[in-house]
Amino acid sequence: MSAESPFVERFPSEARIVRLNLGVAFIALFIGGLFGAIQSLHRTGVYRGLIQSSDYYSMLTAHGVLLALVFTTFFIAGLFHWGITRSFDRNAPSQWFSMTWFGVMLLGTVLATIAILGGLIPFAPDDLNAAVLYTFYAPMKAHPLFYIGAALLIVGSWLAGADWFWSYFRWRKTNSDERIPLQAFMVLVTWLMWYLATLGVATEVVVFLIPWSLGIIPAVDPLLTRTLFWFFGHPVVYFWLLPAYFVWYTILPKLSGGRLVSDPLARVSFVLFLLLSTPVGFHHQYLDPGIAEGFKFIAMSNTMFLLLPSLLTAFTVVASMEHGARQRGGKGLLGWLRALPWDEPAFAGVALAGLMFAAGGFSGMVNAGMNLNYLVHNTQWVPGHFHLTVGTAAALTFMAISYWLVPQVTGKRLQLKGLAIVQPYLWFLGMTLMSNAMHRSGLAGVPRRTAEPEWNAVSGIAYETIVGSFQETQLQIAVGGVLLFVSVVLFSMVMFGTFLVRADLGPIRVSGSLPRPLSTAEDGPLVLDNLRLWFTIAVVLVAIAYGPPFFDMISDGVFWPGTPPTTSGL
């Protein structure tokens, strides 16, 4: 079988693991997207007949967990399992082990989902609920199954990483002088960052919240557990984005008709993400009491430097697209843009995701501004921001690249291609409406995470928007939310159509071979591949940023000032 044969023929067992992961991801995407549309109608007041306001928060928890944790983690696991296998060009070490990590992740997902949906089902036991949102701040307590499920999902992802490092060590034995293939390098660096980042949330959940929710320890320190969450809560953003960058660096240049400009610079930017993603979590806690201003300032400076690898990525990605367009006959200063394959859904979706990420990056710079943050913290500006980043840069990239990847792991031609061509543009339109309106209403002080943002029973607040009106922003959010869900429906029809169609309809039309970069790995210094060195430096930076504040918080007692569990309702 030649290297040009479809992935599923060369690596049938690995392709099965990829399909299982993508399948779970797409189911989570559909349910999470449906809930998102219901929320956008409810909180804007356009239609409140589907749920009670008091149930809004269980649904919001499901939306956040199913999309930001389940859809992303499973999709990334599938994408990376494909990437590792393809770039080392060898089988995974153990099918049994691969099934184990998939099973552990799935079990965790099912347990946490049962706990969350329990809050929406009238006949479920009273204590079976988890209306604690995606951040699950103590002392508001969820059912223990929620925390146990979350822990299993993370442990499963650790095992997935172990699978890929195992592949790497086996490959290294017979290839001692080779540069690590670029895709494998990106997978390994992303997972090193993930191991470091998840230490925070794993400690929070396993050491504190599980025993606390079971009544084994009476109280936890809310500031400490919140800080452990945000230790993980910012690098998780890069856990979503780096797989999108993996697509932008290694696959998008091919889809554009050209080559990646520079392999070594791609490695440089991933190394910078490994170093800087974690020691920045305090920028989510600028407004928290109990944390000295200096610690926040250090996190702010690190955050600003974290812009650098994203700005470098923007350059390389656009340059690679321009190179591709000129290979296809594109001319002129900007005229080359017309030569790109905008009617190919994989290309169009990934390119639109990159464009929206630029806007999301700019609103992120505002969030990172330690003093500007006071205007936008916990307002609707923030979901406006992250629906551009994780909600488009990552999510739309994942959907779009599925149009290219799924035929390779199923051996089936993409079905309903007409719907696939429309889908990324519909997402772009829906997100433009929803996100601009969220940003603007946030500037007017409209809070995030609320079933009814009117807030006028006591205070009679009239939100003053800079342009437009409060009602106009709410209408745009509702229309945008519905269009986004329609886009998810189209995507689901294409995917399930492709999964279910007969396999013998002829050979697939895409190939997984990727062209050599213009500047290859051999042009870069060898130190770039020294994973041990970069991981050590990352650990040191985290120790500097988090050591003193953690010492501050636990020096007066690990559980002090402590609070017992509180429910979400009265």
Place this chain on the structure above:
Amino acid sequence: MEIHRYEKIWFVIALLMIVGFIATIAYGAVGAGVEMIADDGGTMDPNDVSGTEFEDPGVRQVGEDHYEVYVLSQQFLFRPGTTEPIRVPAGSTVTFYITSTDVMHGFALAGTNLNVMVIPGQVAKVTVEFEDPGEYGIVCNEYCGNGHHSMEGKVVVVPESQYEGP
């Protein structure tokens, strides 16, 4: 490793922008005097407010034009703020001390940059100036339970001549 000239230029622009952002924030803190939340409010036992200022929260006058306001946040009201507004005179400096005895809350004056997290066990301390008379809505902007969307309050800044004391 060969780096294209354009990419070198882009790299320098990116670095200058980053250093510029950090400089504006350093200037905001030191030059313009934008006060930010830190740890100077201290900690307290969230399960027992007796013997603290939060036992009887409210407004206190501590100087000629300086007032302190102790606010207790609870599911789903601000004390004071919700059942009775917080009243302070125009032209005064007001230091808020805010804490919670149950879950996390937010305390934000909509449309201003007075915005703090309220965390059980921690006392948030923030000082602001109210120059002109007016009314501000207080919004709880951190999810605090199934009645979260009803948690709100009001700050009334009355003309100095009409202020009758706390």
